[in-house]
Amino acid sequence: MKSKLLTYTYLSICFLFIQKGSAQKNNNDFFEDSTWSVLAPLILSPDGQWAVVGKKFNDNPKPNQVFFINTATKKKKDLTHFSNFYKSLLNNGLVIGNIKKDLAIFSLNQNDSLIIKDIKKFDTSKDHNLLYYINSNNELLITKLNEALPRTKLKLLIKGINKYYLSPDSNTIIALNKKNELLYIDLKKFTYNKLLTIDAKIAYFKWNINQDGFVFKSDNKIHIVDLLTNHVNSIAIPDSGEIENLKLSFFMNNDLYFSYQINTSQVIKESDFVDIWQGNSKLLVHSNFKPKFEKVYKSFIYQNHNKKLIQLDRNIDKDYINIGIPGYLLSYNYFKDQEFNTYFPPIEYSLYDIQKKENVLSLASVNQKPFYPSVSGKYILYATNYNKSKWEILNISTLQKHTFNVDQPNIGGLLPIWSSDSETIIYPQYGNLYSYNIKSNKTIKLTKFKQKDSAVIGKIINTKSIPSFSKYIDTNSPVYLTINQDQKKYLYIYDQHKVKPVYNTDKHLSFNKTHNRSSSDDGTTHIFTIEDYNLPTKILSIQDKKISTLIESDIDKDLYSWRKRLDFTFFDKLNKKLHGYLFYPKNYNPKKKYPMIVQIYDLGLHSPYNEFSIPVPVASNSGFNSSLLTENDFFVLRAQTYVTEEGPGVSAVDCVTAAVNKSLEVEPSIDKDNLGLIGHSFGGYKAAAVSVLSNMFKASVAGAGAYDFIGGFMFRYSYYRKMPDWFMAENSQFNMGVKFSEDPEKYYRNSPILNAHKTQTAMLLFTGLQDENVNWENTRKMFIALKREQKPVIALFYKDIVHGISNIEPKENHDLSKRVLDWFDYHLQGKTNIPWIKKGLDYNTYSISPL
Incomplete structure (x- = not known):
């Protein structure tokens, strides 16, 4: 059913110009004194225009003050009263969040703001400058934002909406109305149509890799939805009873892998009063003394192109991992080599051909799952030993391997990583950075450190990812990485297949002070911190390969200069x-x-x-x-x-x-x-x-x-x-x-x-x-x-x-x-x-x- 576009109204919206706000006092006595404070980068806007910085009194876990700082002019706005904005900091100075219970929209570049009341939930799309929200009347409103806030327009209103599901990139939205109808909303035309009516609550919902389809479980059915064709395929789970440990994951071609286990009617005798541990057991888990049942383990492949369901042979000691590559899984036995000698037992992984229903190649025996598909899905990159110092690249079509060594990674250090074209990997070896091209079979030494330099490759700052599967670097934009050398830390740029130093310090340098975005989408702007025992945290920014100070601590220098x-x-x-x-x-x-x-x-x-x-x-x-x-x-x-x-x-x-x-x-x-x-x-x-x-x-x-x-x-x-x-x-x-x-x-x-x-x-x-x-x-x-x-x-x-x-x-x-x-x-x-x-x-x- 198509919606009728409603006229945008300002009845619930009032414009509010907010100047520099005053910081709210923290009620916790331990964090009220502002004599000592820590500056913490909180997030960077997608276009790199604005950085958000928190000031934490006495190292308060929560910021006492919040500043939005323009990365070019270094001018700051105190928005301490503002919250819940981390996922809604957009381009061109637009940011959406809460002031108490109200929704607030700020245009930082225009120094303007507006308030929307009676909001139950909201989200945004940075790519389309859209605001989605459900109000107290259960209406879903989609608003086109504009840096000039008076030009903000309501594009769509749908009544009777209970909830919505937003794709990870925030560019696709599915709504569920009071009639239990799932609605697909076209964000280009601002119309919607009904996909299907469901009979029970949605118990599980997952988007595919391209975010143009999704899967969900409702009652005893798994529903697979292709938004490109609006086709819905429903699979009845062929087992009665309560499903446990349901896992669903998509391949890169939108095929689906799912697995679960289910209790049979066969009760394990005495399980409610005795816990028996056997000397040869590979699984030692203490009992909760609730009745236990024999379990059946199931797994399936749903092939999207021919709508075919394939059941795989699965049991407690034979399982599979989806690494995204169509036609293949990794098969393994978790318990075979479990001797409790490491936290993660060594597991022998094999490449499993779904069509042949058999293992076609033994890959590695490792204690975790470091298997990374290339962006193209033609190769797998993986470690082959316990300390991740030996790696292989597998060509899926030929099953040929290329083996190479890397420096044993430190915690948080650099692991081999794909390039966006799937032709090159970057990796550390013997204290230097190398690239290997799969097609030409050529290795290039990117840095020229000598052994006496004691260089340790740290981490790459601005990586991208195939959701759930692999990280990679975009070779079309500059990439920054850290390198530790003696007592100094260096910042290098990898650009045009060359590595050059851009910054060094003997201070503690970190890109890890925020769990949110610290790099702009185009890779040209970044924020990081330096500090030392006698230097409070200083936040720096990289813009167009130039480094400058974003903000410094205002702690009285007499308090620490003696150190x-x-x-x-x-x-x-x-x-x-x-x-x-x-x-x-x-x-x-x-x-x-x-x-x-x-x-x-x-x-x-x-x-x-x-x-x-x-x-x-x-x-x-x-x-x-x-x-x-x-x-x-x-x-x-x-x-x-x-x-x-x-x-x-x-x-x-x-x-x-x-x-x-x-x-x-x-x-x-x-x-x-x-x-x-x-x-x-x-x-x-x-x-x-x-x-x-x-x-x-x-x-x-x-x-x-x-x-x-x-x-x-x-x-x-x-x-x-x-x-x-x-x-x-x-x-x-x-x-x-x-x-x-x-x-x-x-x-x-x-x-x-x-x-x-x-x-x-x-x-x-x-x-x-x-x-x-x-x-x-x-x-x-x-x-x-x-x-x-x-x-x-x-x-x-x-x-x-x-x-x-x-x-x-x-x-x-x-x-x-x-x-x-x-x-x-x-x-x-x-x-x-x-x-x-x-x-x-x-x-x-x-x-x-x-x-």
């Missing part, structure tokens, strides 16, 4: 080069002695050593706050550690001892008799291990560590990971390299709890009672082991905390950070008039604490 850091290298007994970062106390006097706190984790330091730290308790990271400690007359040493063949605890002692000795050598003002140690998670384990295996530290703080290394870690079942935790001890961060039976003495030597009786260090322990990552019982057991030997110990158990404590838990974070400072003040600064510590450590008296 000093000394960087040095040190060597463990195996002569491995490690880094230490020594932060100086605020009122440093070289003639005085100061206590020092050492913070440890691993080779990577949490948080980065060159991140700007705010000296307020609520901004701490699980109790650690370097600037809060230096403001209170402590040296702070952040030192790298790593795991050797001796084990994580013993090697931590060696690394920390070397780091402390080197710091005493380079800075005589450190008081070697008043040293403290702090760590969380893996760092918490190490802090406890060093505390019991050496007498270097007078006081330590250890959080959420695996102190019961054998019983509470090696032989623990993890409800968090739903598997035994022995891989965490043998192969993960702790990297013992052997199981317990092969070298029990090594486990004994590295167990904090089994060596607790040796300690001379006063230990403050903390954990969250919701922590199943490193189970909180580790902390209680460590406390009991220390208490049994009447060692100085206090343990903190936070009710609602999971594994770490940050600014999103302000009450707990503030409390923990104050107690950490108290702990070190008491033991290292001689400030012994702290009641909660004083009353809890003297074994010659006793306490009966209500807490």
Whole structure:
């Protein structure tokens, strides 16, 4: 049915010119003081004209103030009262969001605005400058926006609409009316027509890759809709009963793959009162003791061109992955090689030919699913080993492979990536960037770093994607990437198949401060941040290959300009080069002695050593706050550690001892008799291990560590990971390299709890009672082991905390950070008039604490 175009009315719309708004105060007491703040990029407009920046007092998780900044003129507008705009920041300065319950439209370039009242839901299309919304009368209105707001026009009104479904690119919309009719709206002609009437609620809805069709489940039917032809095909699911774990995904040619499982009527006896774990089981999941049934596993291919449904052979240990390439799936057995030695088991993937219904080629045995189709769908790019250092390109038509090596990627580092023409891949190798052309079979070295440069390819900034399947770079526009070299970070541009440097800094450079868009659609404008221990976050922009400052912090420079850091290298007994970062106390006097706190984790330091730290308790990271400690007359040493063949605890002692000795050598003002140690998670384990295996530290703080290394870690079942935790001890961060039976003495030597009786260090322990990552019982057991030997110990158990404590838990974070400072003040600064510590450590008296 065609709609009649209704005349656009301004009855519910009033124009409102809004000048610079005043910031609303945050009701949370922890985040009211504006003395210290953090600037955070929130989003960039699609055309790169406007950047949105949040100002967060005391590192508030939510911005206290919101500024819209013109990237060319750097002029800013304070729109703190404005919200819910992240998906509706459009081109030409148009932005739509909420002011309280009302819908607000701002034309930033024209300095104009309008308000629409009584709105239940809204969305926008940046490509067509359209606003979609449902009002309180259940009317769907589609409005054509204009930078000159008085020219904004209502293009379509449809009554009786319950909801709508918007495609991911926001350019296609399907509406559901009160008659349960699905309507397809033509956004070029602003008309609509009925697709079909449904008998039940829509339980699942998914768009195809090209967003010109969709699939949904209603009752016991799957409906596939082709919007190019307006054809609807309905498939009755050939099973009765409740469907579980329904998965639907499209191929690049709009064929559909779907799978599900269903309970039979056959009850598994005794499942309601006993849970049986078998020694040869490949699946260890604890029971909820509800009645269980035998399951049937089904999967199908719906071929769009001939409307044919093909059923595949599927069971619990034979499954498939759709990677988008028509005619093919990946088949695998999840359980075949599951030995619980890694979090993700090694899985052997094979290329499955749908027409032949058989595997035609074995691809790789890897522990995750890094299979990336080319944009053309003619090739697959994938890793072939555990650490993703070996890759292959498979030609689907010939089944020929090209194999190549890459640098082992760091977390967030660069993986091989397709170009938009499907002819080239970009990848890192031996500290340089290379391109490989599939057609010419030629490899080109794009950068010229030497081995001594120690270059590490970071990440590509502006990638595009085939939804759900693969990322690629558009070679028709400039591409930016980061490269780490020694202590500097470089920004390079890849353009016209050449790589050139455009920016470098010794500060902490990041494109990760926003989870929203940070690059314009055409790839010419980007926003990023730099900061350092003595430089608050500064937001910079790239426009037309030129870099400029967008906004700087307004924190009083006198508050942090005194900060000093000394960087040095040190060597463990195996002569491995490690880094230490020594932060100086605020009122440093070289003639005085100061206590020092050492913070440890691993080779990577949490948080980065060159991140700007705010000296307020609520901004701490699980109790650690370097600037809060230096403001209170402590040296702070952040030192790298790593795991050797001796084990994580013993090697931590060696690394920390070397780091402390080197710091005493380079800075005589450190008081070697008043040293403290702090760590969380893996760092918490190490802090406890060093505390019991050496007498270097007078006081330590250890959080959420695996102190019961054998019983509470090696032989623990993890409800968090739903598997035994022995891989965490043998192969993960702790990297013992052997199981317990092969070298029990090594486990004994590295167990904090089994060596607790040796300690001379006063230990403050903390954990969250919701922590199943490193189970909180580790902390209680460590406390009991220390208490049994009447060692100085206090343990903190936070009710609602999971594994770490940050600014999103302000009450707990503030409390923990104050107690950490108290702990070190008491033991290292001689400030012994702290009641909660004083009353809890003297074994010659006793306490009966209500807490």
